[in-house]
Amino acid sequence: MEEGFSSFCIKGSHGRGNGNNGSSGTKCGRWNPTTEQVKVLTDLFRSGLRTPSTDQIQKISTQLSFYGKIESKNVFYWFQNHKARERQKRRKVSFDENDHFISRDNNNNNNINNKISSSKRFFEVKEYQSDQRVIETLQLFPLNSFEETDQQEKLRFHGNECRETSTFPYTISTSELDHPPLDLRLSFL
Amino acid sequence: MEEGFSSFCIKGSHGRGNGNNGSSGTKCGRWNPTTEQVKVLTDLFRSGLRTPSTDQIQKISTQLSFYGKIESKNVFYWFQNHKARERQKRRKVSFDENDHFISRDNNNNNNINNKISSSKRFFEVKEYQSDQRVIETLQLFPLNSFEETDQQEKLRFHGNECRETSTFPYTISTSELDHPPLDLRLSFL
DNA sequence: CTCGTATGAATGAATG
DNA sequence: CATTCATTCATACGAG
Numbered sequence: 233m234e235e236g237f238s239s240f241c242i243k244g245s246h247g248r249g250n251g252n253n254g255s256s257g258t259k260c261g262r263w264n265p266t267t268e269q270v271k272v273l274t275d276l277f278r279s280g281l282r283t284p285s286t287d288q289i290q291k292i293s294t295q296l297s298f299y300g301k302i303e304s305k306n307v308f309y310w311f312q313n314h315k316a317r318e319r320q321k322r323r324k325v326s327f328d329e330n331d332h333f334i335s336r337d338n339n340n341n342n343n344i345n346n347k348i349s350s351s352k353r354f355f356e357v358k359e360y361q362s363d364q365r366v367i368e369t370l371q372l373f374p375l376n377s378f379e380e381t382d383q384q385e386k387l388r389f390h391g392n393e394c395r396e397t398s399t400f401p402y403t404i405s406t407s408e409l410d411h412p413p414l415d416l417r418l419s420f421l
Numbered sequence: 422m423e424e425g426f427s428s429f430c431i432k433g434s435h436g437r438g439n440g441n442n443g444s445s446g447t448k449c450g451r452w453n454p455t456t457e458q459v460k461v462l463t464d465l466f467r468s469g470l471r472t473p474s475t476d477q478i479q480k481i482s483t484q485l486s487f488y489g490k491i492e493s494k495n496v497f498y499w500f501q502n503h504k505a506r507e508r509q510k511r512r513k514v515s516f517d518e519n520d521h522f523i524s525r526d527n528n529n530n531n532n533i534n535n536k537i538s539s540s541k542r543f544f545e546v547k548e549y550q551s552d553q554r555v556i557e558t559l560q561l562f563p564l565n566s567f568e569e570t571d572q573q574e575k576l577r578f579h580g581n582e583c584r585e586t587s588t589f590p591y592t593i594s595t596s597e598l599d600h601p602p603l604d605l606r607l608s609f610l
Numbered sequence: 611c612t613c614g615t616a617t618g619a620a621t622g623a624a625t626g
Numbered sequence: 627c628a629t630t631c632a633t634t635c636a637t638a639c640g641a642g
Contacts, residue, residue, distance in 0.1 A: 291609050
């Protein structure tokens with residue numbers, strides 16, 4: 233930012249963060265953040281912000297609009313992507329560094345898929361809309377502190393080892409063997 | 422639906438994006454709907470179907486399996502996602518950089534509880550979709566040709582004009598004049 | 611111009 | 627139904 237942030241037009245055009253969005257209507261296929269915008273976003277991210285709330289997104293977007301055209305969704309996507317890729321990269325790194333030992337995804341093959349069947353829907357989908365009186369305390373975000381401290385890695389890792397052979401317990405009852413007639417109409421509903 | 426039908430013909434035709442899992446049991450990534458499937462689903466959605474029942478899901482899935490591999494859960498998720506994103510994108514909110522010098526926070530109109538914001542995503546207003554109820558006996562397919570019906574949704578068209586008329590007002594409370602070295606601009610959070 | 615990489619955008623799949 | 631994660635698609639840029 234210190235490096236010559238002009239009012240709104242000029243924007244350093246070095247690197248990929250050229251600021252052609254802010255001036256001289258170039259094409260606008262997709263948002264191209266300016267270096268200042270990236271800096272602010274990165275600072276926020278480094279400060280711990282990972283999943284900004286809507287309010288935060290709006291505020292960030294408003295502030296960043298000073299540096300150039302930006303929309304809320306850009307901020308939203310930026311954080312999504314940044315977080316995702318951080319994680320992705322970390323996974324690869326750990327996979328690369330510690331391959332001799334456990335990679336933290338030592339998948340215990342405990343058939344995690346068995347949740348897919350039979351209760352109410354074809355697959356899980358706990359759709360319990362019945363009146364539960366469980367009052368969820370609507371917890372709004374602090375709005376002032378974004379240090380969510382979510383450095384926790386969720387070790388979820390649902391095995392995506394999806395082969396084409398019976399990964400899902402429930403079998404499609406639709407006999408694909410015989411292709412439906414051509415005159416199909418969705419009058420089946 | 423959204424402008425993102427960026428895949429009416431090139432669904433993963435380059436390398437790793439194996440794309441078509443429609444036939445010939447190839448890799449089993451995630452479901453990659455074909456254009457026809459998307460069209461049918463979209464039609465159903467536009468016709469008012471929002472939360473298909475188990476039975477309907479089953480039938481839809483059966484019908485759509487003609488166009489390619491599909492499972493019931495795909496249909497279910499499709500509707501869930503479509504509905505959710507429809508809503509979320511309908512939240513563009515009057516948040517606009519043009520005139521937010523106005524106290525836009527007076528919209529907390531009545532003494533209703535402030536349920537606004539706080540956890541909602543928005544951005545990207547698209548078309549308008551009135552809310553209808555489920556229409557029974559939908560007749561969708563034109564009996565034989567299912568890929569010539571519409572071509573009008575293919576437009577990418579990010580309705581955002583690429584103007585730089587941000588005309589950023591003066592509500593930038595961050596001290597740009599005597600900006601501290603860092604992070605003070607983030608104080609708005 | 612082509613290709614590789616970084617990243618914006620979209621969406622399938624879950625989870626709570 | 628709201629929110630998040632993971633994966634993929636699409637595009638901008640720089641290198642060669």
